[in-house]
Amino acid sequence: MSKPHFDREHHVKKATGIGDPQCFKGEAGPAKFKVGDKVRIKDLPDIFYSRTQVYTRGAPATVAELVYESPAAEDESWDNTDNPVWFYSVVFKQKDLWPDYPDTFANDTVETELPERWLEPL
Amino acid sequence: MAEKHKPAPMVDEVSEFEVLEIAVRELAIEKGLFTAEDHQHWTEYMHTLGPLPAARLVAKAWLDPEYKKLAVKDGVKASLDVGVDWVNSMPTKFGTPSDYCNLRVLEDTPKLKHVVVCTLCSCYPRPILGQSPEWYRTPNYRRRLVRWPRQVLAEFGLQLPEDVEVRVEDSNQKSRFIVLPVRPEGTEGWTEDQLAEIVTRDCLIGVAVPRPGKTVNDPRPVRPAINPYKH
């Protein structure tokens, strides 16, 4: 019978002594966004897997930090590391996420990390 | 190890979970995917973990402004000073698979309070904080914290003034987070050891704040195990 072959060595070779996501540093190319940029989270199809939470979709946010380069979760969850991208820490106003969030606490925020593909300039 | 254990007296049959766990582990070893020694090494590594290094990181940051800057800028580098090497401390030498190697230290101020959740699973900085508590893993905490943070924090006994920004950190990718709380009043002149004692696990997740004299998490019900693992 035919059996699939899975490369069990590629990650250990790449990351040993370096760490992950450090092992993808320099592989994503130029970053499209910079700290302070206003962005909106796209509502892309999330068939089968994503780590971009539904509650963030369509909401405006501000880029707080360029955190690291890494394959997007959608790809890495099938062990594909061919296309590392920039990950951004983005901050939402709670009022922009939840219509019923009290005005009294208008300063409250949520921060999370998203890959470049999910962000569009605002 | 599970091979030696007998079903607890109150249970009349071994659980399907116990059976499947043994089956999977033994098959993986028989097929050469890993060795029994690998499994043992990881268990021994787990025994070394707990919240103390993170508490010490906070105490050091309270005492040394330069170290605080380093911790906020590069949590992985700052971890080295409290004995945690995010890449090499573990048997892999490439970090733990599930925790990655990108610790971020979230600095509270009198006007900013951080609290951490992973709405998608239960991402948690095990190498510096140990295993996550049960409540942190519940869908309930994950559903609500991101939308009703002040209500959830109040349930943990933390009421925050209007003028304090509550920032929920949704730990969803490869970064892991600890909170660096504001150093409380009444701790002037304290040593690093004294300060570290009041930085509990709950303070490091952000559902509590440190207070002089408070060296343990708030008491909560503990759900007993049928066949408890002895750490």
Place this chain on the structure above:
Amino acid sequence: MSSATRQKVMRHLDIVKQLQPSLHVETHAPAPDQVDNEHYRAYTRMSHDVGGEPDVPITWEEKEEEVWEHNTFVTCEVLAWRGVWNAEERRRRQNVDVGQTQYLGLPYYGRWLLTAARILVDKQYVTLTELSDKIDEVKKRYE
């Protein structure tokens, strides 16, 4: 909050809260005309994506760990150490691929464990016959 996407997101969160694991009296496989796009999105949702769903306050508990829970966690980490999977693949399989019923119905480490068994079979390191025989053999040790 005027954008159509934000309205969709809010309606989605309301709908998925009604998706619950259940031991039903009958199953349903609706005709295509009975599933609009809103319901398609709800039924094909990623079960791990729960942020913002309404829920009621509960008692926050600590918990003792079962022996099998500890061993399951270690097995999953060691499988990744030895390259059988990476943590992202593990998270996908145990938090999404399991589906909503097992996601909400089983203990936290129950999902880890089923997923560890599944990866051995899916990647053909073990046949399903071998796994089944092994489960049967382990059970007999306790008879």
